[in-house]
Amino acid sequence: MGPVRLLTAATAWALTHGAAFAFPQEHLSAARQALIDGERKGARSALDAAEEAFQQTDSVVLNDVLASYWFYRGVFADSRRKDSAAMEFFRQALVVDGTYAWDREVSDKLELRKMFEALRGEVQGREQRSPKVPAATGCAVAYVDGTKTVAEDTVSIGLRLAQVQCPKGDVYSQWIDFSEDDASFDWLALCPYEVDTSIEAFVAASDEDDFASLGVDFGGEAPVDAGPCALAAASDAPESPAPAKEGEVEASDKPEPKPKKEKPKANQSDFFAKERWPVGRLVVTGGGVGLMGAGVIMHFGIVKPSFAMVEYGRRNNEWITPNAADVLTQRFVERRAMTWAVGGVGAAATAAGLVLLRPKTTAAVQPLLLPGGAGLHGRF
Numbered sequence: 001m002g003p004v005r006l007l008t009a010a011t012a013w014a015l016t017h018g019a020a021f022a023f024p025q026e027h028l029s030a031a032r033q034a035l036i037d038g039e040r041k042g043a044r045s046a047l048d049a050a051e052e053a054f055q056q057t058d059s060v061v062l063n064d065v066l067a068s069y070w071f072y073r074g075v076f077a078d079s080r081r082k083d084s085a086a087m088e089f090f091r092q093a094l095v096v097d098g099t100y101a102w103d104r105e106v107s108d109k110l111e112l113r114k115m116f117e118a119l120r121g122e123v124q125g126r127e128q129r130s131p132k133v134p135a136a137t138g139c140a141v142a143y144v145d146g147t148k149t150v151a152e153d154t155v156s157i158g159l160r161l162a163q164v165q166c167p168k169g170d171v172y173s174q175w176i177d178f179s180e181d182d183a184s185f186d187w188l189a190l191c192p193y194e195v196d197t198s199i200e201a202f203v204a205a206s207d208e209d210d211f212a213s214l215g216v217d218f219g220g221e222a223p224v225d226a227g228p229c230a231l232a233a234a235s236d237a238p239e240s241p242a243p244a245k246e247g248e249v250e251a252s253d254k255p256e257p258k259p260k261k262e263k264p265k266a267n268q269s270d271f272f273a274k275e276r277w278p279v280g281r282l283v284v285t286g287g288g289v290g291l292m293g294a295g296v297i298m299h300f301g302i303v304k305p306s307f308a309m310v311e312y313g314r315r316n317n318e319w320i321t322p323n324a325a326d327v328l329t330q331r332f333v334e335r336r337a338m339t340w341a342v343g344g345v346g347a348a349a350t351a352a353g354l355v356l357l358r359p360k361t362t363a364a365v366q367p368l369l370l371p372g373g374a375g376l377h378g379r380f
Contacts, residue, residue, distance in 0.1 A: 023305055024053040025065055031072045035079070035106050043076050054161055055173045058331075059309060060324050062316060063146040066161060067097035074116075075107045088158075090116050094123045095156045096145045128154035129178045131162070133187055136197040139167035139229035141321055142187050148321070166191035167199075167229065169327035199229065229323060285353030291346025298339040306332040 031046035050069055054061060074089035093100055098120065102113050133142045135151040142149045143163040149155065157179040164187055165171050172190040188195045310332050313325060 023309070024050045024057060024061065024069070026305075027053055028065065028068050028072065031076075032068075032103075032106060035072060035075055040076065040079055043072070043079075047073060047076060051175075055175065057171070057173060059171055059328060060143055060163055060165060060321075061146045061161060061173070062312065063097045064100065066145055067093045067100045069093075070096060071100065071103065072106070075112075078107070078109070078112055086112075087115065087119065090119050091123050091126070092158055094120050095126065095158065098123070123156070126156045126158075129157055131155045131178065132185060134197070137188065138195045138197040138199040139323070140188060140191060140195045141165040141323070162187070162190075164188070164190040165321065165324055166193070167195060167323075168193075169323040169330075171324070171327075281353050281357040284349050284357060288346045288349030288351070288353055291342055291349060293346075295339050295343025295346055298335070298342060302335045303332070303339050306335050 027046045027050035031043050031050060034040075034042035034046055047069070054066070054069070070089050070093035074086045074093065077083075077086040077089055094116075102116055104113075107113070131142070131144055131149050131153060133149055133151045133153070141164070143165070144153075144155045144160050146161070146163075155178055159175055159177050159179075161173060162176045162185075163171055163173045170191075172192075174190060176185060188197070306328070310328050313328055
């Protein structure tokens with residue numbers, strides 16, 4: 001694949017996958033800042049985007065993140081003088097996280113804060129419903145508002161975020177109103193493939209090491225044996241291609257024959273003359289610079305958010321399952337490797353354009369790269 005095609009593919013990949021890798025936290029941060037600045041229109045747009053992102057996220061949502069969403073909804077409703085709606089949103093926040101602390105930077109209204117604290121005790125007696133999680137879920141794990149849920153559990157009524165972590169580690173989400181007796185809701189139907197419910201999930205024994213129960217080591221060590229579910233997830237992982245033997249070159253990596261370039265005139269000294277920078281050299285060098293730029297964009301657009309989720313899982317490991325930890329870690333490693341690959345190809349193409357494709361004449365000044373530095377070579 002030539003540098004132009006590779007640059008086009010990398011740019012298209014970043015544009016088409018950028019929204020999928022967006023996390024609800026980004027929209028919630030924008031909503032918080034809009035509420036602080038008093039921009040109600042911006043706050044509403046950010047909150048609506050966060051609501052949609054919760055259904056499209058590819059990881060289990062943390063309790064405090066979802067509680068922040070409901071809290072910001074309550075503050076926004078209060079700014080529009082909708083007291084009853086604000087109270088209900090605050091109840092939702094406290095149902096998700098009973099220890100959620102009031103954010104004074106978002107709102108410093110004392111009376112509103114007193115109402116919030118009064119609701120903290122009220123939600124403990126809220127009506128409960130069965131989440132209708134099947135008794136046998138195989139390697140799939142059900143979550144309600146970021147909390148692992150089984151058939152015997154109950155959840156508070158109201159709009160809840162239901163999530164299923166499927167056997168391969170992928171997560172699918174849907175908003176469910178448990179105020180309604182919806183017996184038709186099928187948890188396992190959220191998975192895009194059939195779930196083998198005959199497999200009994202492995203339950204790790206307690207260990208003094210906080211990360212021992214995760215089935216994965218964020219430091220890069222081999223994962224702990226987490227039973228048949230971990231093996232099932234590992235069997236679905238794509239196999240790495242066998243490395244090419246020494247001296248072998250793949251067909252797509254073979255260099256294309258260079259077109260013959262006309263010898264430049266001896267009296268021509270323009271550095272950017274057409275003979276000094278033919279189309280092939282411009283394409284290779286420009287493509288390399290573009291790929292390096294794409295690598296920088298991918299680093300800040302997908303690698304850093306993935307690393308933030310891994311760090312968050314490290315600090316809040318009580319909610320995460322082995323499969324979830326595996327998915328977060330694998331996703332970070334894959335995105336980092338892809339970013340390095342794009343940036344590395346860009347750097348190699350840029351160096352090739354500047355050094356390897358340099359005209360073999362000294363009639364004009366040319367850039368020269370050496371291990372000890374860089375300079376100019378030729379006659380002025």
